[in-house]
Amino acid sequence: MSDELFNREEFISYFRDEAEELLQQIDADLLRLEEGVNSGETDPEIINSLFRALHTVKGSSGMLGFVEVQGLAHKLENLCDLLRKDRMPLSESAVDILFTGRDLLTGLVQSAIGEEEAPHGVAEYIDKLDKYTSIYEETSHVIEGRTGQEHSFEEAAAHEEQASDADVAAFEAEVERLLAQAQAASAAAPIEPTPVPVFEEPVAAAPEGFIKELPPEPVETIKPELPKPVAAATPAPVAPKPAANGDQRRSSIHQTIRVDIERLDALLNLVGELVINRTRISDIANTLERLMNDKSGAAAGGAAQGIIAPLAKDLADSAALLARTTNEIQESIMKVRMVPIGQVFDRFPRLVRDVAKARGKEVQLVISGAETDLDKTIVDEVGEPLMHLLRNNVDHGIEAPDERERLGKARVGTISLNAYHEGNQIIIEVADDGGGINLEKVRARGLKQGLISSDDRLSDREIVDLIFTPGFSTAEVVSDVSGRGVGMDVVKRNITRLKGVFDVETVSGQGTRFTIKLPLTLAIIQALLVRVVDELYAIPLDSVIESQRVEMTDVRTVHGNEVITLRGQVVPLVRIAEFFELGGQRDPDKVMIVIVGLQGRQVGLVVDSFEGEQEIVIKPLSDVVGRIPGISGATILGNGSISLIIDVHSLVSDAHVSGKVARAEFSGV
Amino acid sequence: MSKRVLIVDDAVVMRMMIKGILSKNGFDVVGEAQNGVEAVEKYKQLQPDLVTMDMVMPEMDGITAVKQIVAGDPNAKIIMCTSMGQQALVVEAIQAGAKSFITKPFQPPKILETIQKVLS
Numbered sequence: 014m015s016d017e018l019f020n021r022e023e024f025i026s027y028f029r030d031e032a033e034e035l036l037q038q039i040d041a042d043l044l045r046l047e048e049g050v051n052s053g054e055t056d057p058e059i060i061n062s063l064f065r066a067l068h069t070v071k072g073s074s075g076m077l078g079f080v081e082v083q084g085l086a087h088k089l090e091n092l093c094d095l096l097r098k099d100r101m102p103l104s105e106s107a108v109d110i111l112f113t114g115r116d117l118l119t120g121l122v123q124s125a126i127g128e129e130e131a132p133h134g135v136a137e138y139i140d141k142l143d144k145y146t147s148i149y150e151e152t153s154h155v156i157e158g159r160t161g162q163e164h165s166f167e168e169a170a171a172h173e174e175q176a177s178d179a180d181v182a183a184f185e186a187e188v189e190r191l192l193a194q195a196q197a198a199s200a201a202a203p204i205e206p207t208p209v210p211v212f213e214e215p216v217a218a219a220p221e222g223f224i225k226e227l228p229p230e231p232v233e234t235i236k237p238e239l240p241k242p243v244a245a246a247t248p249a250p251v252a253p254k255p256a257a258n259g260d261q262r263r264s265s266i267h268q269t270i271r272v273d274i275e276r277l278d279a280l281l282n283l284v285g286e287l288v289i290n291r292t293r294i295s296d297i298a299n300t301l302e303r304l305m306n307d308k309s310g311a312a313a314g315g316a317a318q319g320i321i322a323p324l325a326k327d328l329a330d331s332a333a334l335l336a337r338t339t340n341e342i343q344e345s346i347m348k349v350r351m352v353p354i355g356q357v358f359d360r361f362p363r364l365v366r367d368v369a370k371a372r373g374k375e376v377q378l379v380i381s382g383a384e385t386d387l388d389k390t391i392v393d394e395v396g397e398p399l400m401h402l403l404r405n406n407v408d409h410g411i412e413a414p415d416e417r418e419r420l421g422k423a424r425v426g427t428i429s430l431n432a433y434h435e436g437n438q439i440i441i442e443v444a445d446d447g448g449g450i451n452l453e454k455v456r457a458r459g460l461k462q463g464l465i466s467s468d469d470r471l472s473d474r475e476i477v478d479l480i481f482t483p484g485f486s487t488a489e490v491v492s493d494v495s496g497r498g499v500g501m502d503v504v505k506r507n508i509t510r511l512k513g514v515f516d517v518e519t520v521s522g523q524g525t526r527f528t529i530k531l532p533l534t535l536a537i538i539q540a541l542l543v544r545v546v547d548e549l550y551a552i553p554l555d556s557v558i559e560s561q562r563v564e565m566t567d568v569r570t571v572h573g574n575e576v577i578t579l580r581g582q583v584v585p586l587v588r589i590a591e592f593f594e595l596g597g598q599r600d601p602d603k604v605m606i607v608i609v610g611l612q613g614r615q616v617g618l619v620v621d622s623f624e625g626e627q628e629i630v631i632k633p634l635s636d637v638v639g640r641i642p643g644i645s646g647a648t649i650l651g652n653g654s655i656s657l658i659i660d661v662h663s664l665v666s667d668a669h670v671s672g673k674v675a676r677a678e679f680s681g682v
Numbered sequence: 683m684s685k686r687v688l689i690v691d692d693a694v695v696m697r698m699m700i701k702g703i704l705s706k707n708g709f710d711v712v713g714e715a716q717n718g719v720e721a722v723e724k725y726k727q728l729q730p731d732l733v734t735m736d737m738v739m740p741e742m743d744g745i746t747a748v749k750q751i752v753a754g755d756p757n758a759k760i761i762m763c764t765s766m767g768q769q770a771l772v773v774e775a776i777q778a779g780a781k782s783f784i785t786k787p788f789q790p791p792k793i794l795e796t797i798q799k800v801l802s
Binding site: 062068073185 | 773
């Protein structure tokens, strides 16, 4: 089809979303199918669902000219067709072949839309698949007395990707002829007029199946006139079971609409502007009100006040109204961006299955809270880290089945994946009932790699923290599944980038629990505004512990680093003015400090003054500016001025590194 | 007045594609449905001049939908969208009351020709 008929880019983006959804569904279906094979009870609807999903992938990829995707989808569809017609036994090997096929199909889709390199081994796989299915197809050929030399439509369909216009024309001519025959037949022998038998499972690409199910009569009458046995397929009832399974499911149709995330972002940006303006109008109203109440400055005279007073009140009222509406808009737009985290969880049963199988472990994954909503951006980002955690749990957490038995545990290990809301956060827990992290081993490893020294007195928590250190070798203790070499430091960094907090608890012999706390959204946050020299900075409120005024006499200097002692804890100070090289003078008498903390580590940020709390809309810095150490973004304030947002995380870890010296020194004090 | 069309297909790419072709040729796509159940409901609600109907869909397949639509409106004009190899089903659909069929992958001129024929 010519390109002017449609915007190809747009179609491809729809195709990608749709294919992703379908592949996910195929995965889920396959897992259920596998369970069925193991338990000996399968629901035929699973195979039908697989068949339909593959059929849709085939159709859509065909429209876009993704020949390879179409070809493979077709072959897999074919296999499912054999399965659902009981022409091929449902076995573990069939499911394994489908699993592999599904993965290659995913690879082909990604390469078709230009996201990945083409996957390896497609040709070999198709070869294998053909051999596998041909056994069963040939059986049926023999049954149906076919020689296999005839060029028939199912073969054309099997090679639909190469179908020429002539093939299509032939197919259509065939249908016309069948129709004519059917009409002639019904004219000759009036059959029951209305109910053409309802068929439950539509059949697509392998029409041989029909022959088997044909009532003998029409075959007899039509066959002689037709050159091809397939064509004998008539308006025959296919699986004439009681009808209309659709009717019973009528109740729950989910109405959804696909929206480009960029459009939502644009909308959110506008809402952001609205929020800013609301703040500004409130400011003006407040100022006016203050002026009105300021009787001392009544030089302007009572008359003017008489006019302005009601105006000020009007303004205040409408500002309040505006505030309410913007809040609601803001809330609903945030909700639009929310999607259930199940979208990510869905792919994990497969992952756990694969890793467990490869490692000879027996693991069950228990998922709860899949319906918990959070921001789409976060959902997209949190998949990777969770995947690594789960791999890690299977690989290193759960013991081998025999080992577990010896320890008196169930052979099958359990990993639970749980999500729930807590206030403005979502909590995701990944827990296993394996052996726990071996602290001695970690400590030994840390020593060997020079991350700690032998006279460091580390708490258990600090030892566990070592596994998050970049470069901490993963060889023995932590994850290095499939040689990817992805360490826990990457997992932690990813979570931190999402403004999340990552925690781990481990009990020797009983298991490990990773807890991830993430904000529900990244777009709008509460911030504390501070002034430094002439600049306003915003500090995310969730990391602010307290703010204080401290006399200089309470500030000590250790190895060139300023520190204070706060409730027995040593807190390093960072002078914002000096960190950002703003110039300005140090106050010789006192410092204003904002104590910020992340995961038990605290740092005092020295500022000039506190300017109050405000809701801010985070705007990322453009690429032109690049990454600035200590700054995570910017925001526009009510008065139109720009404020930079302080990256608490990087400041805390910075100070912590140099603060290590301080701690060693102070431990003797 | 341009003719009002309801597009039924479970694949969003297909719906977009058909919609693109029809809209650019003066048809008014008044609705889309992604399975047979929706198709029957939307037909009742929208009373379109024409329906394009996929065959393989979840919840309710295209042929069942044709039957239910035709049962309510014997004059319904429904065109089946079919893949090669589905000849038996096409015949069944047409016996159930569909007026014609088009074969995937679609050729725009062919679609338009078929539609004109069905509408005239």
